[in-house]
Amino acid sequence: MTSVSFSRDIPLRHTVDIFVAGGGPAGTAAAVTAARQGRDVFMAEGQSAFGGMGTLGLVPAFMRFTDGINFLAGGFGEELYERLKEMHAIADDRPDDSVSIHAENLKSVYDQMVKDSGAGFAFHTQLIEVELKNGRIRHAVCAGKSGLFAVQADVFIDATGDGDLCAWGGVPYEKGDEQGRMMPGTLCSLWAGVDWQAAFESRHLQEETLERAYRDGVFEVLDRHLPGMWKVGETMGGGNIGHTFGVDSTDERSLTEALLRGRELIRQYERYYKEYLPGYQNMTLAATGALLGVRESRRILGDYVLNLDDFHKRAVFEDEIGRYNYPVDLHAATPDAKDYDNFAREFKSLRYGKGESYGIPYRSLLPRGLENTLVAGRCVSTDRAMQGSLRVMPGCYITGQAAGMAAALAVEGKTGVRGVAIRELQQRLKNAGSYLPNF
Secondary structure, three states: OOOOOOOOOOOEEEEEEEEEEOOOHHHHHHHHHHHHOOOOEEEEOOOOOOOHHHOOOOOOEEOOOEOOOOEOOOOHHHHHHHHHHHOOOOOOOOOOOOEEOOHHHHHHHHHHHHHHHOOEEEOOOEEEEEEEEOOEEEEEEEEEOOEEEEEEEEEEEEOOOOOHHHHHOOOOEEEOOOOOOOOOEEOOEEEEOOOHHHHHHOHHHHHHHHHHHHHOOOOOOOOOOOOEEEEOOOOEEEEEOOOEOOOOOOOHHHHHHHHHHHHHHHHHHHHHHHHHOOOOOOOEEEEEOOOOEOOOOEEEOEOOOEOHHHHHHOOOOOOEEEEEOOOOOOOOOOOOHHHHHHHHHHHHHOOOOOOOOEEEEHHHHOEOOOOOEEEOOOOOOEOHHHHHHHOOHHHHHHHHHHHHHHHHHHHHHOOOHHHOOHHHHHHHHHHHOOOOOOO
């Protein structure tokens, strides 16, 4: 492979306390939390809005915010949820189950929370490299419409979802299962003209009609796993339908192929819904996501790797920064029937009852080898099973809020991220609304 040498001087545009890479659910929670602690924050978001999968990706639902009794995503997550309720912007009121998302209203809430916090930010701004010296990131290099520029900060937070900042900073990571296979992505979609009463009454037909539609030639591949359609308005449906198998979101070539495949699949599922399920005959495709819905990529290795044994034990940690309880939700890596059966078995068995949860240790937010960096969101330090639980949006609010608070404390105390006083961190998180029943 040929290569070129590229070197140039670029402006240092921002010198701040805390730099946040990525404005998805974890990044927004981190930036807002740190800014509310009086810290100077700059957040770089590569797309045109905050929220990532829930806004630009059109993922149609939040997974559970609570354990059926306690609001686990307390603080940032609960405030966001209550703001959406006040706007009448959620289609249901069951935070112990999935909660439908109206993407435009969610964008508005994120915008207001970030702006009110005083955090600095820019859209269409991509992190493209980091400058590292003696175990500390010194600068983040970003690319915007105006060109390349650098950001200098005391603490850096990786909320990219893919662990880009940490990986480029030399932190070890894992991807996928033993064979390197990762969960498939989904190009989510928005549909108009759904008759929801008829649709709800026909839900039991889905399993039997999927196989029949495949035999009838509707689908090129029999994918037995169909998460389905959520009600996001009186006649609007949010589709979490179709899997793009084999996608690697750390490779733009793979993402390109998956997006093209996702748009092909949308047409197959449109025919399926209209011809095989009552309630959808008159629906019209309104939009597909500007982002592919990605479930899995890098898992950054931290000082502690949260693991399946912790799930079984309902673990409690001395350095706990939150608790969560979503099931282990590992979508099958292939459309093979055996892989799907394994997914279905795990999703049914690896789940909690009401009031149960597992702890999330602060050490899972500490990337190995970096002294001034935290990681939050989908790519925190877990094994694959626990990533399948903690990856969803309320889980990202928990880790993002903790990372933002810890970063603020590290700046305030002039310590590295490992010098943060855990009890002080826990107390401030509790003051902000975090669910920490053991402390």
